[in-house]
Amino acid sequence: MIGLNHYLLLATILFGIGVYGVFSKRNAVAILMSIELMLNAVNINFVAINKFIQPSNTIGQLFAIFVIVVAAAEVSVGLALIISIYRHKKSVNLSDFNLMKW
């Protein structure tokens, strides 16, 4: 039977994939997507924990909804930023953004 550990494992794997994406991708949008993966891993965590450990209330699910909302806001601001930068730099490649270093 599928239990809490399976969900947690899934979430962890998902989180890992997100982290991998953050490191391996160069495109800012792709990286944002990877981060979304990580956030979703967290959501799975919350919902699963709520279901298996604390079924009496819905705090975990609530939290997940908050996360989804905030992530949406974050992504919208992020995308807006990326677009506006693309207009100036003609690039969304993160390795091009290194005017400031050291």
Place this chain on the structure above:
Amino acid sequence: MNYGLLTTEILTAVLGLIVLIAGLLLPERGKKAVGFLAVLGLTVILANVILNFGHEAVFFNGVYQIDIYGNFFKVLFLCAALLVFFMASRYTEFFGQRKSEWFSFMIFATLGMMVMASAGDLITLYVGLELMTISFYILSAYLLNDGLSAEAGIKYLIMGALSSAVLLFGMSLIYAASGSTVFTEIYRTLSAAGNIQPVLVAGIVMMIAGLGFKISAVPFHMWTPDIYQGAPTPVTAYLAVASKAAGFAALVRILLVALPLSLFNWSLALAVLAALTIVIGNLIALAQKNVKRLLAYSSIAQAGYILVGLVAANSYGLKGVLFYAMLYVFSNVGAFAVTTMVEVETGSTELEAFNGLGQRAPMLAAVMTVCLLSLAGIPPLAGFAGKFYLFSGAIQAGYLWLAFVGLLMSMISVYYYLIVAKAMYIGISQKEGPILVPLTARLALWVCLAGTLFIGLYPGPLSRITEMAIGLFL
């Protein structure tokens, strides 16, 4: 539940919206009034907080807490915001049409911080934190045409989102271990359980990492120099003092209320982080040539000092955290205010831009020197009193080595602060003639100077207030 005590947050939200709408509605010529409106509004809110300073209340089963601790930070955020508004008066010209929205985003960021300071539950904390962070994404990139500002925005966005993910993952693990998100509940369940689960440890570590990002503790500090350097200078100032203070406000409350030392000893780990932060921040600052970037590294080091207080987690240490956060507002905003003036005048924040400032604008140079030295912890300026509390706490808690590291490095840090002073006083400037400092900015400078000197010379009052504020943890 006295909902009247939530006036502060409500008013701030309303003010933010009013400013946003006023910016849209007012004709081009009337937009000057927006800044005035923002300042007025914040002053009223500040007055409100101060008037209700001593009132305490718990909302929604501990999800939201109005207490002196929170009020202290609210005063801090509001003061910082006001000072930044004053000192930015000339700088805001760079924002052009989008000037009025700038004020509104700043106010929303302030609201986010207030929520963080008062949050008694993980969800509230997260929401407040994101409100602040998302506002700052926008604020950092506010000078879109400026490559540096845009780059700062995108870097902050990515790093911020990433750190949020880590923070959230940590929160989810704590939720897993305790089954609750309210701080007091978490403590109750965990202390009843007795033994420590690895899940909890992982949760604490990831949460410290997430909040450590906000306060730019090593090794989560990497974003700081770039964002500080690239963001518009007033934003940097606000980011440096207020966002950091908000991070500390949340971190202290979580660690002491939800996960106190009796439950799990995180103090040694934090001590190592604090030491690393102090050492690395100061060492890299030694090699900087850009004043904003230098101040960024300096602020990393400052975060390390404040962490020392949390490591100690005793009366002196915690008082030191609050004390230092407050004085940091005056000293750091003062330094950034001068940097702003110089940037407006010369268009640069490189060290050379400060050459000859002592001759051209003695007032600016004096404020800069005093503020920087306060950051370095030279008596009789505020920074010394703050460090005295912090390291007294550390030694009392048995972290003698940490006090050694901290005080030694703070003396070494004097080097790079003095490099700035040297440029100002014996550098030869390209241009002659005095620098125009608008009245509002002048006011901000005076306040910063007076605050830094007053807190340093007479720490008594502030120390009494901090004593009240930390009452809830001891």
Place this chain on the structure above:
Amino acid sequence: MQNILQISWIIPVLPFLAFACIGLFLHRWPKAAAAMSILAIGGSFVLSLLVALKVFTGDPGQVFELSARWLSMPGLRVDMGIMIDPLTAVMLIVVTTVALLVQIYSLGYMDKDPGFASYFAYQSAFAGSMLGLVVASNFGQLFVFWELVGICSYLLIGFWFGKDSAKNAAIKAFVTNRVGDFGFLLGILFLTIVFGTLNFGELSTQLIGYDNIAVLLPISILLFFGPMGKSAQFPLHVWLPDAMEGPTPVSALIHAATMVAAGVYLIARAFFIFSHTPQAMFFIAVVGGFTALFAASIALVQNDIKRILAYSTLSQLGYMVMAMGIGAMTAGMFHLMTHAFFKSLLFLAAGSVIHALHEEQDIWKMGQLSQKMPVTTWTFVIGALALAGIPPLAGFWSKDEILLGAYVGGYTGLYILGSLVAFMTAFYMFRLIFTAFFGSNTNGHHAHESAPVMTVPLIILAILSIVAGFVGSPYMNNIFGHFITAPGVVHHEANLGIMVISSLIALAGIVLAWIIYQRKIINHESLRQRFSGIYNLLSNKYYLDEIYAWLIAVFVDGGARLLEWVDLKIVNGAINGLAFFTGWSGRTLRYTEDGQVQTYALYLFTGVVIILITALMAVFTAIV
């Protein structure tokens, strides 16, 4: 008459007042400055005479003491005071007399010198310090004035500071004295911790019956370092000949009559300490005797009139110190007094010559002065006779008493040595006289006799050189010996045999000089050639100056350069190295910040993972 003792503290104060007055107000008026100075020392002289009268009409053992708190705390007390006893009285007379005469003489000698006023200021300061030293009631005060006379000597040796040689001589004098004072100070410190007091009276009381030689011997030897420096005993004698760079009246007063005798005075004053330790006494006697011989041998070949006198002074000081060492304290003090008169006379007369010859000091460039400068010549001859020990002049009595002490005390070696020195003394003095005053060289023909202001002091001193000896003459009741004595000092019956022998020896020296330098029966040039090795050794003062210079260059200056290198390269290098390392680590660490967001993220995650692993490990170990 007790009153005169009550106000005797004025004696040293008067010259100091004169010094202060000149320094503060009168330095623009040289004549007034000189008048002030002479008036002050004159006053001191009169008071000293009265004091001496009082003392020598009273009981020999009485001591009058008066003191004021100067530096005091529990465990240390240094008073400024006066202690008047016969020894002090003698010294007061000697010092004030010679100082007064020298100052009067200086009116003529220093005439038209641009530093006239400051010269008298220094003279006053010296007189005051010397008198303060003489009346000192404790070692602390003695040391204070001991140093002060040293600095006055420094200032007066370097008085013509435009000359490099004067400058260097002054430094040499002070530094050499400092070496002696180093030991002297240590001796004083030992005294404080052993006896807890520095007062002469209290010390002598405590010392009665005290016989811990292990403590007293180092104290005595260390204390003796002071006299070794100040009275220029071998091996610290090197400064005195060079000190002749100062104006001649200064040489007469300070470097012949008074200051250099302070060392001898100190031994006499602290005789109650020295006499406790025979070993120390013997050491003192040997050092004194050796210095006497050593200096006399150098004096044999010197050509500079002042240097001959300087080595003669050294030799005579050695004599006095030797006298002290053999226990003949009275004889030593007696010789100190007579020597003060005749040696200052010799110097002043030499000064008169030098003045007349426009700073010419080489005796071979003088000659036939006896016709041009009769007063100078004959006073000089009187002085020389007194020095040579021809009866019945002053030097005869005092020198004879020393030789007597050595002979009767059983120090036969020292007796022979003393006689040899007496012979050499007579020889080199008359070598000088026959060459400079009676020689055939005609350089002196344009010389003329000095003004009365210079010759009158000469005459007075000449008279003193003749009569001063009678106070200690065994044929006149030896009043001197009656008053100047101390426990442990032995008085010997006059020995006619010794007297005759020493007179003959002196006479022999004079005759030999006459043969060589006046009659020229023996050619001194050929002598010099035959004994060129010895001659060179002697005329180069045994190369001691060169050896010292080499030692200083290698050890002091070389050491200084070595330590400077250490300081710059190692101490400072360590500091700069640390600073550089700090900056370097900053410069290196900043490259971790490479501008790539993904690197930042990497650090963040690595940090999280490391902390996580460590924390989990800690938790698991805690559980296990």
Place this chain on the structure above:
Amino acid sequence: MGDFPILSLTLFIPVIGAIIIMILPREQERSIKYLAAISTLISLVLSLLVFCRYDMTNAGMQFVESIPWVKDLGVNYALGVDGISIPLLLLTNLIGFSAVYASWQVAERIKEFFALLLLLITGVMGTFVATDLFIFFLFYEVVVIPIYLLVIMFGSSKRVTKEYAGMKLTIYLLIGSAFLLVGLIALFIKAQAILGYPSMDIKTLAGLNYPVAFQIFAYSLMALGFGTLLSMVPFHAWSPDGYAGAPTAVSMIHAGVLKKIGGYGLIRIGLFILPAGAKYIAPIIALLAIGNVVYAGMICLSQKDLKYIVGYSSVSHMGYVLIGIASLNLISINGAVMMMFAHGVMAALFFAMIGNLYHKSHTRNVADFGGLAHQMPRLATGFMLAGLSSLGLPGTVNFIGEFTIFVGAFRNYQILTIIAISGIIITAVYILRTLGNLLFGPRKPEWDHLQDLRGPEMVPLLVLGGAILLGGILPFTLMDLINSGVGQLLTQIGPIQIGGIF
């Protein structure tokens, strides 16, 4: 005098002067200088008043002021003076007043110069009158920044640049003070644990019994911190370079009084509060003191630059102070305090003369000079006076200090004291050589244009020279006062802990 806050007034008159100077327009050069002179003069007169009115028969802190300052740290704004602090307070004001006149020729940025100078003077004074540890430390570091700014703005670059000198001076001293601060905080925390309530009052802290191990630990930190300020070998490297780079007034104040804070701290805080620690660490300090005397003294011999000579010589002289403190008996500590005063006036006079000469000739190389006594007899007098007191000539106040120290130190450390006393020979050699090469010898025509001291330039010579001679001729005026203070302090420590010979 009652409640009249004479110490606060003494302390803050210069601050008020500095504030007025900052307000005055830049062009009012004369008023600025006069204002500086007047405010230091008032402070000087007030401190003389304190000196005269102090009641020696009733030793202990007098002219006490105390206002609660920071409650939770137990800090009071507490001032007071006793026999140890009055001489140093007086010294500060003597030198401060002279320093203003020694800087009369400053021509550029006068406003900044005098304002900073006055702040500096206040800072130094504050350490000597504070009876609260926190207030003490507040003033202790106040001085660092004015000094840095004065050095980089008005200093001079010779062997090292003024920027390097200023930075080295500042950072070195600050790092020293970091150790000190750790020690102070540790002490404060420990005392709080014993007392049960926080206190920073030095006397209260001194009344407690700390474990010996703790005392050793805390005292060694203080020895490190104060020792650095006192330029204890091998932590002296800042001193010669710093003085060489600094402008005259700063050199005067730094060498004259600032260094003395180190010695004062070692006595007032180190010895008073942690006697057992002092006892254990003292032999090490004594050993290092010998290093100061001999090592630095020898280095003086090979120096060419006047300021380096005086710089190393002051390091050397501090060795006497250190061995005096390390000997832990009444006589030696009396001597150490006296020596601090003595060295202060002497070094200040030396630097004033050097500054004057440098201003006129633009060189400090001894070899460039010679025979200056021909052209500048008054300057020569000043140099001679400073030099002779430096070599400890009786009649100057330095002799009193050195002699007393030797007497005291000899009781505890015979061999070390003998080596230390050999310093008087080394000092004589380098001082006399320097003075000889500088002032004496043939007249050099290239310096014929130099003007002798006159007008305001005479003030440092008269004030400091007067102090040197007065203290030397009438030592009891100061020594009785010092003895009352040190005696009281040692009585409070108690006879058991302070042994004679150990």
